[in-house]
Amino acid sequence: MRRQALFLGCVLPLRFPGIELAARRVFGQLGVPCVDLEGYSCCPEPVVLGLADRELALAVSARNLALAERADADLTVMCNGCYETLAEADAALRHDAGAHARVAQLLDGIGTRYEGGVRIKHFVELLHEDVGVARIAEQVTTPVDVTVAVHYGCHLFREVEHEDTRRKPRMLRALIEAAGARVVDYGLEDLCCGFPISQFDKRAAMQERLLPKLRALGATSAEAVLFCCPACLNQFESGQGAAGDLAADVPRYPCVHILELLALAFGMRPAELHLDARFAPSREFVDCFWG
Amino acid sequence: MSADTVRRLLERRIPGARFTSADSGARRTGVTLQAGDVRNAVQALCAEPGARFMTLTAVDRGTDIDLLYHISLRSGVVTLRVAIAKETSAIESIANLVPAAELVEKEVAELFGVGFAGHPRAANLLLPADWPVGKRPLRKPLTGSVIAQARITAENLVASGSSIGVARSSMARREKAGLPKVPPMVAADPDRLREFQEFVKRTGFGERAGFDWAKGKLRYK
Secondary structure, X not given: OOOEEEEOOOHHHHHOHXXXXXXXXXXXXXXXXXXXXXXXXXXXXXXXXXXXXXXXXXXXXXXXXXXXXXXXXXXXXXXXXXXXXXXXXXXXXXXXHHHHHHHHHHHHHOOOXXXXXXXXXEHHHHHHHHHOHHHHHHOOOOOOOOEEEEEOOHHHHOOOOOOOOOHHHXXXXXXXXXXXXXXXXXXXXXXXXXXXXXXXOHHHHHHHXXXXXXXXXXXXXXXXXXXXXXXXXXXXXXXXXXXXXXXXXXXXXXXXXXXXXXXXXXXXXXXXXXXXXXXXXXXXXXXXXXX | OOHHHHHHHHHHHOOOOOEEEEEEOOOEEEEEEOHHHHHHHHHHHHOOOOOEEEXXXXXXXXXXXXXXXXXXXXXXXXXXXXXXXXXXXXXXOOOOOOOOHHHHHHHHHHHHOOEEXXXXXXXXXXXXXXXXXXXXXXXXXXOOOOOHHHHHHHHHHHHHOOXXXXXXXXXXHHHHOOOOOOOOEHHHOHHHHHHHHHHHHXXXXXXXXXXXXXXXXEOOO
């Protein structure tokens, strides 16, 4: 496997350092040759800033891609939004000669360039395609005996070179099952977490997105909600408090990242996940199952 | 008269003048220059044989007001274009150089709130005498292309390279987890951060969006 530059993004390392630790542990144990992407910046954020100034967004994305190319590495992206931004920027630079020329001039100004030689993958793809579910299952020493409902996150459905938008969601389910957990369906898996709407109307984000999901989850045997996107996890975890203020009857769930689940399954000690920095009930997640 | 000819003429007459762009069509030539060079430029062009100051127009672009000085010259029109920041909204009057500018400067002053320093007429021309000073009929609020919801994100990006900023609480959380205080982002290295900010500047984001590099903030809330 070619070496992988980890694109951590902003939310994961700054809000959820425990997930970064879990990622480093899981990739290390699976022998993924990882390097840090030194000097990277925000991807930039696709929902608000990416639309506010396209010229800036494309240039900043291209700089990040150029860093990976200079490090002679492919890019493993740890966030759904970052994945979409970077994959779309790469496609724009390959197919839009005008955009490529403008960006090339800007990159030249800081003594670098991007030739399009970086393969961009969501970490779910990397684990499923390049490592393989069988090899992951071999590393499981402590199957995580929980029933989870999955929130895939809108940008996980984004495909640049493929047409099957369910491809990465299927991969995520396979990874969950490899960790020993069970997946329960609740019918609103594809509904957005509400983060983009919350930028404009926080109450609508709760009422139209999070509350329907929580109510649907309440009719299932789910013990936790599982994510592969730190921004969705952040919205869901922190939003549950506000959702509870709007409707007292909705249940609240621990929010778990797939890399936390895999790290636990690989034998990482629960204390190492630093869940104490998280909101309730996520910080009690481990206690529920390991005492 | 081509843009290059106009430019050369102005450069000869105004040593040290800074022109940011010049363009020309079949009978129109535009030159963008600094506010401090407008008087000299108008004087230089109007000194040409047959030249005539036609009018002054103003365009409110949200963060700045463009003032366009139109001068008829050799069967074409030369337009001197200058942007003035709304925060100051001031420029020197050319009325004592070109008497024809007196009324139109007054019109722009009253409708857009632009102050023309040295203008000879104090009383209102178009608006009633008791019209409130702070209320200008054609002036828009100071705002730019970055929507309200994206402003903090944009400012964070320029300041730290991160859309959510690098807060002390985040650094403490990382340190507690045994990780470096700052992830391997541009914010981890002051030299890299400066290089990143220079890169963002080169994208033209500052001009497009109305970003104040000295303050590190957008010029509007």
